[in-house]
Amino acid sequence: MNYPRVTPEDVARLRRAIGDKHVSTGESNLGLHSKDESYHQPHRPDVVVWPQTTEDVVAVVKIAAEKGYAVTPWCAGTSLEGNPIPVHGGIVLDFNEMARIIEIREKDLQVDVEVGIQYRELNNQLRHYGLFFPPDPGAWASLGGMIGNNASGVRTVAYGATRDCILGMEVVMADGAVIHLGSRAIKSSSGYDLLRLMVGSEGTLGIVTRATLRLKGLPPEYLTVVATFPAVHGACAAVSDCIRYGLNPAALELMDDAVVAEINRDQKMDLAEKPMLFLEFHNVNQSALESQYEMVEAVLQEHGALHIEKGVGADERARLWEVRHGALESIKRNHPGQSVLLVDTCVPISCYAQMVDRAKEEVVGEGATGFFWGHAGDGNLHLGLLFDPADEEAKAAVQRVNRAVVEHSIGIGGTCTGEHGIGVGKLAFMEGEHGTALEYMRRIKRALDPQGILNPGKMLPGQ
Ligand SMILES: Cc1cc2nc3c(=O)[nH]c(=O)nc-3n(C[C@H](O)[C@H](O)[C@H](O)COP(=O)(O)OP(=O)(O)OC[C@H]3O[C@@H](n4cnc5c(N)ncnc54)[C@H](O)[C@@H]3O)c2cc1C
Structure with a gap:
């Protein structure tokens, strides 16, 4: 579909409706709203609006509907699949002033x-x-x-x-x-x-x-457990058993040795550079946590854990989660000039180790550099693939890895995205994952947004 550029007259209408200082066509604002945190191609909107009230949003949508302008809602722009990129230009509605x-x-x-x-x-x-x-x-x-x-x-x-x-x-x-x-x-x-x-x-x-x-x-008591393993496979197998035996982790995260090394380098940490599980447990008192821990320790040992550390203090726990959350940023900072394609798939928990093994084979087969981590307790894998954005063959190679891992995940009963969404990056997998159901999704879209003005180019291929 073709979407018209927002005319100067309609920018003036937006300014009158929302207030001059809440509407911008300035280059830096258009640039800031042209991209998210992914490697996907940026695209500038024609105008950015910061609504102050629901009535402001209504006014903007009515102008967009009248003229057929694309309208893309925007919050922090931290998406990883191009979800808020205004690929058809038009109006970006930035919600930072409705907070x-x-x-x-x-x-x-x-x-x-x-x-x-x-x-x-x-x-x-x-x-x-x-x-x-x-x-x-x-x-x-x-x-x-x-x-x-x-x-x-x-x-x-x-x-x-x-x-x-x-x-x-x-x-x-x-x-x-x-x-x-x-x-x-x-x-x-x-x-x-x-x-x-x-x-x-x-x-x-x-x-x-x-x-x-x-x-x-907020839970009254916490227990954090950090376990290292000789190989990723053992760590993944332990994940499945922690869930199967009803150990009720409040968090169960995987990082491979390569990710730990990136974190150590960037965040000045001294973690053992081995495949690692981070687990957290919440309970009503310490003795309940101790009983939980005995079972957890047995499962981790059964899967060959090299070292298990429990009960790190509150500050250390906060620091560990901070570094875990910073994994992607650490990889980016350690490799300036390189881009990261972040694979995000999710499979039934019993297939997690199999999916990770398969993904490793694909990375090695393409000669790519891959970093494995993820919300393992949900069966959710993130695989960060490093590439030089100026090197078309390197980009094609990581895209082949992405395709193979995603298709494998769908094939074993999983999904093309555990949490990052479809955006523009996962459009190609919608047909394979949803089959005939995709047509019913299209019908829902047509019923609710017949002109196709809301964040066009996302979710449904060819829309
Ligand atoms: C370092 C890093 C780590 C991350 N880790 C995780 C993770 O662990 N789990 C996870 O789920 N994600 C993760 N993400 C991805 C991202 O942070 C999440 O998807 C987040 O929810 C996006 O929020 P945002 O405010 O940035 O939304 P945006 O990127 O601004 O928008 C996201 C989508 O929501 C739409 N949208 C925005 N506002 C509205 C609205 N008012 N109404 C309707 N639609 C709207 C946008 O059009 C877009 O399609 C990570 C990203 C980074 C950079």
């Missing part, structure tokens, strides 16, 4: 927010109430983008992904109508589940302005 906490209902473990709030800032506020919002993608992501991508994180193995933690939403639809989805009840059998349809739709079905989030109480 209020509207109401905390402590006794119901709920909070209402505007979607521009960053989850880390939200959790800083919530900790004063002994509460937290569990999904933690690690980057400085905001709620709108987490909803857009159905983000998850290191604690998803225990607490679920963003979709599991959303109770309600205010959404501006493609015709400018404002709808309210969900309720404050924690379960419901009422109506089609549009709420969960919106989560993970990457701004292609509606623009979320507010959300009611389901919170958890």
